Structure formats: C-alpha cells, structure tokens
Amino acid sequence: MAKKNEKMTGNMLIAQSGGPTVVINQSLVGAVLEAKKHKEIKKIYGALHGIKGILEEDLIDLGRERAANLEAVANTPSSALGSVRKKPTPEDCRAIFEKLQKYGVRYFFYIGGNDSAETTHIINEEAKKMGYELRCFHIPKTVDNDLRENDHTPGWGSAAKFVAQAFMGDDLDNAALPGVKVNVVMGRHAGFLTAASALARTYPGAGPHLIYLPERPFDVQRFADDVAKAYKKYGRCLVAVSEGIVDAKGTPIAAAYTKEVDSHGNVQLSGTGALGDLLAGMIREKANIGRVRADTFGYLQRSFPGLVSEADAREALAAGREAVKLAVAQQPSGSVAIRRKPGKAYRVFFERVDLSRVAKETRHMPAAFIARNGHDVTQAFIDYAAPIVGKLPKIGRLQRVAAKK
C-alpha cells in the first residue's frame, strides 16, 4: 500500500459499458493519453466488453497503441473496447479483485451510464471491504442524458444533433407529402433526447408539432385529440415521442408489446418498431386520418459516424482526462461530473462526485424544461440544449411569391 503523502503507483485498467455513443472513444482515448503523462501509472490495460473482459482475462495493452491510431479511434463511434450489460454479483466482485491483483491494477476506470456507475460503486465498496487499495472512477456517457449530478452527459450532445437534424429533414419531408408522421426517439426514463427534436424548428409552423416525454403521463385519447387538432391547424403533423412514454400508472406504453429484459431488469425499447406502429394505428383509428407513418430512429441515434457535436467530442475527451487526473491526485474514488458555469457564454467545468450520487437512479427533465400543455418543451430547454448540440445545417425555403392569375 502507498504510504501517506506518497502517490500510489500501479497499473491502470479501463473499460466501457452500456450502450455505445459516438464520443465514448473520446473518453477512452482522453484517459489513455492522460495516463501516459503520469509516472504513477505503469501499464494501461483495456478490458474487452467491460467487466466481462476482466472476469475472462480478455485484456489488451493500450500503452502499445500508436498515437495516430488512438486519434482515429477517438473519432470513431461505438465502444472500441466492446461493451457489456452486466451487473456484477458478489462472486463476480471477488473474481474481479483476483484479476486486478494479478495484474497489479490500482487505477480502475469505467465509462458508462448509471448502471455502469453502479458497477463502479459496487467494485469500489467491495475493494474497501477487502482492504484492497484501488482508485475507481466512473466516466460519464449516455445518450439519454439521465445521469444525476451532471448538467449534461457526453454522448447526448451528438445524439441530440442527430435527432435535431433528422427532424429538420423529416419535417420538410412531411411538408412535401402531408400526413401524420410519428418518430420514436430513444430515452428510457428521461425525455432529453426526444426534447432535442425541438431544435429542428427553424421557421414558423415547422415541426415537431407535438413532443411527448416520459416525464408526463401519456394518455392515448388525449394524444389522438392533440394530433387531430395539430393536423387541422397545419394540414399535417410531425410528432416526437420518447420510447419511454408511460401511462398515468407509470406503465410503459410499449411494455405490453415486448418481452425482453436485460440483466438490469430493463424492458427492450429500442431495436423494435412496435411502439411507433402502435401509435400510428391509434391515430388512424381514433383521429380518423389516412396517411399516418411511424419511424423508430433506433440505434442510428447513438452510433452514426461523422455526426458529432463539437462540444460533445471535446467534453468527452476532457472527462476521460479528468478522471485520470483526479485518480492520480489521490482523490477518493468517484465519478466525473460536468457542471456548467453560470452566465451567457457556454462554459463547463468538471467535478468529482461520490459514486453513490450518480449510480443506479436516473435524473429526469426538470419541470422548467417541459411546457405546461405536457406535449412540448420550453425556451429554457432550447437555451440549455443549443450550445451543447452546436451548429445545425442551414435550411433554405422558397419565398413562394404567388403567380398572377
């Protein structure tokens, strides 16, 4: 063990967990590049497919990756180390420590969402119990933007940019061939990603005309009425719906139509068109509108190469660096949180927070971001989201000067 005032020397291990994002490798590469600067860190191991790679000793030597290659990896979507959805059992934890000891690991970094923070927390608590000196840092990522303690989370900005651009185009598509179009957006418990569709409104009358979030109870009849009303007003209707919408009792609308659950007990919401098709059917039936289409954006939202928010990429890299800095500075184990500085200009900073404050539970859209009518966002949300998402393509529209008859 390291003596007081003496920096702990040892190897480091890093892994990725949960759903991929477009910038999750920025955090990986940020951590690796930072680690190379600190003499306290000797070997830099990467575990393939999260804690599964530790258990199976499927480890790689990240210190031997070429710099140019690391840079290319940083700019490539999806978890370069592979991912996993696995919550460790107490037996898993014991086995993990055996491996960490075997490989002389004193610095452990886990990039992921709240489930991954929970895994990091469990490993950290077990390490304490066993008296094994280990710095455990969780590095945030999630397209859902649902991590507590964070102003926003790496991964969301780029996914939000995808959603906003998709809606900008689909709005024009819907205007060209009018009808009702429902787009189902990712977000299990938090509506942030669905809400980002509002950034697509660049001209008066632009869609989405309705936005449904998991934070407000979804009522089928009210939904059909809202759509009918908007369709009457605009001659068409573009709708953004979160995959995680729930009824007044909190039951997911999608739940009756899917069976799969992961090891954290979550119902499968993405990778199926069932919810979109269900909602389209409801509109046809209850609002009596003929041309109704539904698309489910699915995994494209989180892994589309080349569609990156600049701020998101920059912050994801910085979050990886920050975790290593905190660990080497002998700060207690924790999670790196992104905070925003007050004021008009967009500036962020990072802070260490206890793992228990990020793990497990998720955060939701604050009420100030949700319109009173329950099917839109507020200007406060737009102000919050716009600098994180960054520049969007310019939309040109004809002036449409009427011809003389």
Next chain:
Amino acid sequence: MAKKNEKMTGNMLIAQSGGPTVVINQSLVGAVLEAKKHKEIKKIYGALHGIKGILEEDLIDLGRERAANLEAVANTPSSALGSVRKKPTPEDCRAIFEKLQKYGVRYFFYIGGNDSAETTHIINEEAKKMGYELRCFHIPKTVDNDLRENDHTPGWGSAAKFVAQAFMGDDLDNAALPGVKVNVVMGRHAGFLTAASALARTYPGAGPHLIYLPERPFDVQRFADDVAKAYKKYGRCLVAVSEGIVDAKGTPIAAAYTKEVDSHGNVQLSGTGALGDLLAGMIREKANIGRVRADTFGYLQRSFPGLVSEADAREALAAGREAVKLAVAQQPSGSVAIRRKPGKAYRVFFERVDLSRVAKETRHMPAAFIARNGHDVTQAFIDYAAPIVGKLPKIGRLQRVAAKK
C-alpha cells in the same frame, strides 16, 4: 405555334413529384437558373405539390426568388415545391391543359421517379392529341435508383451514403454489444439502396454479413439458417434487408402485415417497423438466438440534411439544367438520362431518351451485381457504387495487443 427553325417562346412550369430526396431541389434550382439564361423562356412558374398544384392553380413565380435563396434551397433536402403521389386521369389531363394554356406554358418539367415519368408521358401524349405545342421533360430522381436508361439516378448517391454510414456505425455498435441486428432499407423493387450497405465494410469481418435484395426470392428458413451460420462464424450478425423482399411467388414478405396502398397501387413499405420486427421474430424462433434487434431506417434515408454525396448534388443540378437546355434546343419531349463514360475515371454525361423508355416500369439490380449465394453483392457493384457515393468517414480500430498474462 412556333414556325419551323424558330424557337418556341413561352412560359415554363416546373413541379416535383413522388418521394423527396436530399438533392431534388438541386434539380429544381438547376432548371430555374438555366431557364433564366434563355430568352425563349419568359415566366418561370412552380406548381405546388406536383400536378395537384396545376389543377388547383396553386402556382408560384420562381423568377422572383432571390439568387441566394435559391442556392440555400438547392442545399436543402425534400421537395421545396411540395410533392404529390397522383396519376392524372384523362379528365385531369384536360384540366391541366386548360391551366397550361391559361398561363401560356410551353415548357413543362416534372422532377420525379418512374411514376412521375409516366405522368409526364401521359401529359405529353395528351398534348400531342390536342395539338397543343408543349415541351415536356422528365428530370430523374429516386433514392431507389430504379429508373431504366440511367446508369444511376439523382437522389440515390446521397441516400446510399446515408445507408453506408449508418451501417458503418451500426456494425461497430453490433460488435460492441454482439447479437443479431437486422436493418430494413428502402427500395421497393430494386436492391441498389440496400446493396449500398456493403460500402460499410472497411475491415475484415465487418458487416453487413448478409444482404437480402428484392431481386432474389426470400426464403424464411434459408434466411434463418444464413443468420445462424454467420452468427456462429462472427459471434454476431449484421443483416441488411430490402423493404421490398419477396417470396418465390413474388409476394412481398411485408404484404401480409400492411394494408395501405397509394394511387399507383403500391403497398406501404416505409414508415412502419412491421417487416423488421417480423424478421427479428423469425430469427428468435427459428435460429434460437437471444439478442435480436431490428431497425427500419425509414424516411431518414431520403431527407437527412447535411448528408449529401458531392457527385449526387452536382449531377442533380446538372440534370435540371440539361432538361432546360434540351427543351429550349427544341428537342422532342423526353427524359434526361445519366450515362457513365467507359474507363477507370468516374465521368458522366446526359442524354435525352423517350419518356416511354423511363416511365412506369422499373429497373432492377443487374445479375452481375448480385453474389451467387443470393445474399451479398459483388465487387462489380462496389466499383459501380463507390464513386457515386463518394467519401465516407474514416473508421479507427484498436490494434488490441493482448496483455501479457
């Protein structure tokens, strides 16, 4: 009427029809900019929502659009004039001529796919019967790439780029969290857009591992066997499926699961996740694989702003210009076809072809582009597609040097 050797003077009318694309406004703007150069063309009218706008006299004066605005519109996805899916009846044709005469229109341009070429053809034939002197030109567009006489069609290159990039990212997503992933791609009768997924293969073992096209009969049991085999080989399986796949009798696999048809008698294939979910269910059941997901790319493929093939944008603009040049040069009515010059370098040229040779029937993937096994494409297809689609994002991957145990 114009005398022999005298150029016909009159107004022009242009409209857009069928499904939008990312570059359909390039063709519109190309035609408008070219028309402004020719003194034979006086007023430049645009009809809103295709022939519907003619029938309802919903016309705008495109000559009064500002140049900067036209440029912005050219770079904006989806039909700026609005679109329609409507086949004119003989009564519609009579009504259309009344309007064309009323507005002094002698040049008519219709941007669209084979259905739109058919509409142009019908109008042209009716004009001849009625002795009304009219130059009718069809300007090609379709993400399906299924127009006869064309090497490829404006709209496809950009949609193909979207599909290729989507598969590049989704392949890495599938590698991170292994399982079976089925992506349903647009293409009613032709597999070109689905085939473009093959451009996503940038490293050995990269997906898509299986590609199913409408040109080859789809057998459910063989499909499940193919997936099981690929899953065993790669530990995962990424599948590209055309929405238009049919069984040995020619019945669309999706047909039993959807009811809507448009006025051209086509079954609704996009804007529903039914086919993807159906195929995912088949894999779970017949191949006994747990983690199976399906995404349907839907309308994002044809309207995503900012995702444009350079060649596609350039050629779409040129096709619009070319149509006007041909019409003003007093060529007989026709369609503008894109041909490719032989040789290694990618070069195209345009030719006038008779409307009847493009209208109605569609073209399919040639056998030389389809692998013998029926579930892949050939190198000949890659060579054909790559220059049209253009540059794709660079994918970085870790070298993964195994850690010493």
